[in-house]
Amino acid sequence: MQANIIYEDGDHRWIMFGRDPNKSDGIIDTNQYMIQSGDQAMLLDPGGIELFAPMLSAVLKFVPTDQITHLFASHQDPDIISSLGLWDQALPNAKLYSPWLWESFIRHFGMERIQYCPIPDEGLTLGLGRIQVQFIPAHYLHSSGNFHVYDPKAKILMSGDVGAALEGTDAPLFVDNMAAHTPKMRKFHQRWMPSNEAKLDWVRRVRQLDVNVMAPQHGRLFQKQHVTEFLNWFEELPVGIAIR
Amino acid sequence: MPTPIFVTAASIAAELHQAMLEAKGLALTAKNARALAVRAGSKTVGFKAITHFIDELASDIIRQSQYINGVSEGLSQQAVSLWRANTAADKFQWIERQQLAHGESLRNAMRTCYDEREHLSQMLTRGIRELEAQLEEGDKHIRTANLIATSSKVEASSAGDFRAQLEVIAANITATANQIRQHLSTARRLLNQKHT
Ligand SMILES: [Fe+2]
Ligand SMILES: [Fe+2]
Numbered sequence: 001m002q003a004n005i006i007y008e009d010g011d012h013r014w015i016m017f018g019r020d021p022n023k024s025d026g027i028i029d030t031n032q033y034m035i036q037s038g039d040q041a042m043l044l045d046p047g048g049i050e051l052f053a054p055m056l057s058a059v060l061k062f063v064p065t066d067q068i069t070h071l072f073a074s075h076q077d078p079d080i081i082s083s084l085g086l087w088d089q090a091l092p093n094a095k096l097y098s099p100w101l102w103e104s105f106i107r108h109f110g111m112e113r114i115q116y117c118p119i120p121d122e123g124l125t126l127g128l129g130r131i132q133v134q135f136i137p138a139h140y141l142h143s144s145g146n147f148h149v150y151d152p153k154a155k156i157l158m159s160g161d162v163g164a165a166l167e168g169t170d171a172p173l174f175v176d177n178m179a180a181h182t183p184k185m186r187k188f189h190q191r192w193m194p195s196n197e198a199k200l201d202w203v204r205r206v207r208q209l210d211v212n213v214m215a216p217q218h219g220r221l222f223q224k225q226h227v228t229e230f231l232n233w234f235e236e237l238p239v240g241i242a243i244r
Numbered sequence: 245m246p247t248p249i250f251v252t253a254a255s256i257a258a259e260l261h262q263a264m265l266e267a268k269g270l271a272l273t274a275k276n277a278r279a280l281a282v283r284a285g286s287k288t289v290g291f292k293a294i295t296h297f298i299d300e301l302a303s304d305i306i307r308q309s310q311y312i313n314g315v316s317e318g319l320s321q322q323a324v325s326l327w328r329a330n331t332a333a334d335k336f337q338w339i340e341r342q343q344l345a346h347g348e349s350l351r352n353a354m355r356t357c358y359d360e361r362e363h364l365s366q367m368l369t370r371g372i373r374e375l376e377a378q379l380e381e382g383d384k385h386i387r388t389a390n391l392i393a394t395s396s397k398v399e400a401s402s403a404g405d406f407r408a409q410l411e412v413i414a415a416n417i418t419a420t421a422n423q424i425r426q427h428l429s430t431a432r433r434l435l436n437q438k439h440t
Contacts, residue, residue: 060350061345066349086335
């Protein structure tokens with residue numbers, strides 16, 4: 001499991017984990033993130049059960065377990081949070097922030113010790129160490145209860161499955177050319193995202209944020225100029241194509 | 245290939261559930277036999293007495309099957325928890341070998357996990373022993389059922405006009421006892437196979 005520090009300012013850090021060269025074939029490559037501030041850290045979309053051991057190992061290079069105080073699951077998918085039953089054994093005192101809609105579903109992954117903190121539909125601002133992070137509504141993108149995470153100090157938006165591209169583990173970290181990158185995203189967004197209305201609502205919301213880096217759960221990350229290009233591209237893209 | 249114990253335990257529960265259904269059928273057979281014996285009068289007094297034994301036996305088997313069922317379902321659940329604890333423990337051991345900067349911080353969670361694994365595996369051993377004893381007990385019921393089946397055949401032969409009907413019932417008892425025996429021996433075979 002590779003770890004990349006994508007933002008650092010004193011003890012405030014964003015680390016991206018992924019591009020695991022030992023990942024078994026047939027499972028989708030995922031990006032996991034950790035936000036650190038002071039003596040608290042939050043894992044964002046910590047991943048599937050297959051990734052638990054390499055993730056825990058990668059994370060413990062940066063923080064001790066008692067400082068991993070928060071988990072966040074943007075939605076209920078297995079590639080997001082099927083590792084929960086094992087994190088439950090490793091981080092008995094952690095809190096899991098996740099859409100209220102999915103509580104009774106996510107608990108199926110096994111959760112006896114970790115505390116479920118339901119995020120209401122309108123989102124939430126949460127203190128983490130010395131910073132504040134915002135859970136931004138992204139419902140129906142693609143899950144019907146879904147949030148992204150915005151850190152206004154680092155100006156990073158973790159955008160879950162939005163901006164996802166299906167690529168190999170040797171892909172570069174950042175998008176370098178949108179024209180070359182959009183073909184890798186088109187099918188995924190058209191098929192997985194069900195609602196044009198939800199898409200437009202999200203684009204409007206994100207345009208009001210100051211985003212230096214957009215960090216999706218699959219594929220490359222976007223720097224400022226590419227975020228703007230992405231929003232324009234996504235705005236125009238018809239989604240929910242399977243019923244046509 | 246070794247079978248996971250939670251699969252075995254669930255399969256045993258299923259066998260015992262079948263045995264219980266058979267026993268319920270046996271209770272029904274006893275009821276019919278008694279009705280018939282009452283109508284047949286003095287010639288079937290012996291058969292009528294036997295139906296009480298069948299009734300008792302059937303409810304014993306039902307009670308016991310339900311008990312074993314409960315034990316094996318509990319066992320299956322514990323085995324799943326143990327499997328989870330084992331999975332976590334394996335991953336923790338892998339982490340432990342790596343000498344990570346903050347590896348030490350995992351120590352408490354690791355100890356809890358190892359303790360839980362120990363506790364669960366003891367419970368599982370105890371549960372398996374309990375199952376063995378219960379299945380043995382079940383064999384006693386089968387021996388009783390065979391005795392009853394033989395006696396009902398004898399009684400049927402002296403029941404005059406009702407002979408044919410009572411013979412059917414006697415055959416029914418034998419068949420049911422065989423079915424139950426089969427479920428019990430499958431359960432025991434499952435328990436004796438190699439486990440992970
Ligand atoms: Fe998803
Ligand atoms: Fe995903």
